[in-house]
Amino acid sequence: MDSQHCPLCGKNNQCSVAAGRTDEPCWCFDAKIDPAALQRLTPEQRNQACLCPACAGALEAAERGEQN
Template sequence: MPATPEPALPDAGRCPLCGGDNRCAMEIARDTGEAQPPCWCVDATFSRELLERIPAEARGQACICAACVAQALRASRP
């Protein structure tokens, strides 16, 4: 019986919500081996609702992009 293939991990350079480039400085540093300035996300606020939208298989694997964070922030304002 053939082995069941492992599901592919999400691309750490892509937002797990929209698939766009997440510009994660930590991931860029891992990819290039070059130190990066602190990532934009260090000072960002990620609501619980936004984090819960990440598919289970992508949680802890890739960063949400700035555009999705900004969109969620705008949507949460009255």
């Protein structure tokens, strides 16, 4: 599995750790990941590659919608 691509959509996951930039924190360190997105992963996909912000950010988008 390619650790630099989202296992759900196949796009670049923007993971700084997978890209070898371990001197900077990854975007996901402070992100709220939608539990439903994680449930869409197969057991083989789990803990192998990060989701991209679009796939993982569904919870964040839902929260913004509730505030408006």
